[in-house]
Amino acid sequence: MKNFKILLGTLIISTLLILYVKKNRTSNNIKKEKVLRNVVSSKVKTFDPTRSNDIYCARQIAKIYDTLLEYDYLERPFKLKPSLLEEMPEISEDQLTYTFKLKKGILFHRDECFENDKQRELQAKDVIYTLKRMADVKTMSNSYGYIQNRIKGLDEWRRKYKDGNADYDEKIEGLQELDKYSFRIKLKSPFSEILNIFVLPGYSIISKIAYQKYKEDLAKHPVGTGPFYIKEFNPQSNEIIYYKNPDFRDEYFPTHGAAEYQEMIDKYGGKKMPFVDKIITKIIVEESPKWLKFNNNEIDYMNITCHSNLKNILDETSTDLKEEYKAKGLDLLVAIGQSTNFFCFNNIHPLFKDNINLRRAMNLAFDRETYKNLFFTKIDKNAQSIIPPGLSGYDYNYKNEFCEYNLKKAKEYIIKSGYYNKKIPVITLETGTSIKDRQKAEFLKKCMREIGIEIKIQTNTWPAIANKINKKEYMMTKMGWYADYNSGKPFLDTFYGHNEAQGLNYTYFNNEEYNQIFEKTAFMRNMKDKDRAFQKLNRIIGDSLPVLFLFHTAHYIIKKSKVKNYLYVTFIYGNEKYVDVVS
Amino acid sequence: MNIIVYIIKRILYAIPVFFGVSFLIFIMFNIVAGDPTIMLLGKYATAKQMADLRHYLGLDKAWYLQYFDILKSAFTFNFGHSWATKQLISEMIKSGAKVSLTLSLPSFIISSIISLIISMISAFYRGKWIDKFLVLICVIMMSISALSYILFGQWILAYKFGLFPIEGYEYGFPFFIPYIILPCIIWIILSTGSDIRFYRTIILDELYQDYVRTARAKGLSETMIFCKHILKNAMIPIITNLIIQIPFLILGFLLIENFFGIPGLGSIILDAINNSDFPVIKAITILTASVYIVFNAITDILYVILDPRINLK
Incomplete structure (x- = not known):
């Protein structure tokens, strides 16, 4: 009985201690850093872009990896612009050959798989490797479907190695590495949508060296070129912490865009991105704890999918919040989804x-x-x-x-x-x-x-x-x-x-x-x-x-007014690099 | 019959049961469930792509070879990789089961102790107001759905009063403790109602046995009869009930884990179902069935050891 009392007492004291330490730890961190806290409504299965197959993974991957092209955040109608590329690709007259030039000096995240900074630099061989890996049967990539039967020789290469032992050194006619930073894609027939496809997070560029080291574990050990990186990932975990990439290339907030975003442009135009030091992404599947956490000030913005929650917070026009919610310093973003x-x-x-x-x-x-x-x-x-x-x-x-x-x-x-x-x-x-x-x-x-x-x-x-x-x-x-x-x-x-x-x-x-x-x-x-x-x-x-x-259907995003520059567009991923949190 | 022979016989009985269960699982996942390549390759998949993947996954092999693969994986505990997360399934199960046990084990122990004590009190005072009151509370507890307890707990105790975290989990002792207190309380409330009713009925059953009347005739006190004779005999079905629950502890509680964001096996199962991650579902089903068969055998053996009235023949 005495032992039991001691055990019970220890348990209670340790619990209180943990709660106290945690509370202090969190509040100290918030004081020092700009932290953005958001939520995702589904488990994040993988950080391997080539293998990702849902929008939830795609939105997480886009924080860590980059694609060749991206949509201009503030231009309407939407316009493609280079992301990892130096300029928009050169397209031949017959629309069959696309020549791409990568920006120089883009570095993959610091990782033990690289021996030096030279190895960390993004090169054309990484792009070719990414596309080949997508075509490899063993990868079981969802993204491959977009380019199947499009690139010369790629489908034949895939068929040749359908047992899974693909030879990545074998030359493919449609994927040519021209020099360290340039590569060429040759199509079987004209396919004008191909540039739009290079925006998809599934087409994010992975490092050949990183994949060769981590193989399957790339899913939980991502090494990208994006604005944020993570230290560790467990697919069963209910939280992902992203840190600002100290080596992120010089990328600046847009200085031009649609008139409706002029205020953002005036305030942030030309400033170096990303703005936040850390992103804490909670993984909460059920709507009620998500909503409670938002109200408890543990989440800065969230997408509301529950119809009854929506009915409770919207005014009669269904386009704005009820006064009581506005008074709490909350904003509503409404976007007709694509x-x-x-x-x-x-x-x-x-x-x-x-x-x-x-x-x-x-x-x-x-x-x-x-x-x-x-x-x-x-x-x-x-x-x-x-x-x-x-x-x-x-x-x-x-x-x-x-x-x-x-x-x-x-x-x-x-x-x-x-x-x-x-x-x-x-x-x-x-x-x-x-x-x-x-x-x-x-x-x-x-x-x-x-x-x-x-x-x-x-x-x-x-x-x-x-x-x-x-x-x-x-x-x-x-x-x-x-x-x-x-x-x-x-x-x-x-x-x-x-x-x-x-x-x-x-x-x-x-x-x-x-x-x-x-x-x-x-x-x-x-x-x-x-x-x-x-x-x-x-x-x-x-x-x-x-x-x-x-x-x-419309998307409703409720956010704290301290979150700035957040926009929701179905097909714009990785928008966290534009977001700022003000005190 | 010698007890050792009985144990060997009981283990041998379990073998055909295991083959039967594994064959059922094979039919469910490899034949009835259909072609998983549609889910794996997404909307742009062509017939060629699907055929390539079927070949790569070994789904175009003869049925008996595919069944043999299932048996092999069960015996070697090598279930391969998850289709969704690419993690090693055995590792996923190990880590998920550990998390589930941090929640289910304390809940199980506490709820069992509470249920036993209350059922004994209720049976001891059978027919009196205290018994009626306890039965009424049990019925109320059983009638309210798990979801109501969860929503009430999260809204009132966690959000309004701030007594517990709303949801979440941290790996490692003692960091997980604050996160499991509220789910544990809910689990205990959920399981005690039915357990109390069950144990009370068992104890009451014993109350009307001949040996109780004999003890009373001999002039033994009610307390003595209750503690020394009735409880001893009632313990056999109670222990059976407790042992039978153990295999399910590793599975966790699907609803609680999901609402509280506890990354246990229950939550892994739910994710696997949502993602059509057949290898994970298959592995967990095989594992649960195997553990269940083993614990069933243990219960039968314990029955023989604990109750001398059971004839081995």
């Missing part, structure tokens, strides 16, 4: 194939306003077609008459669809396992019942849905598509009838006119021509209704 949500039809299923009237009727019978009130906010934009606002190909004048709720018209189209006085077969909707998925499916069921269509809800895990789509064994499912980069192309990709990728054309839409225009866009260099062609394709999708269009 994404589109929809229920998709299997367009080769006998029920939907060649029956545009049925698809029209279903689009007309869907009460988007009530749906929006239940699951979204007023500001989410009704989708008229597939490309979201702000991207090339989005048509501000296009209004889809079938995306308006009109039951009377929907019933007329049911008659036209050939099901007048005839029972429409039950439609199975493959949906996810979450409560929200189920609720949304129930709403669709309710709407379709109004026009005599019975929906059977089938819940599945995502791999199970993917399998059904792949085998063409589904009728309807719910999907969303995010902009990978600043172009409508990734959205249009999903409707190209001759698509080779399994997961891409999941609606199995196949329209000859669409296919022909789509193929031509690969050759277009002139942005205006391309934009027109994308608009045309977007209209074809809107008119053909291969899906039941829903919304382009």
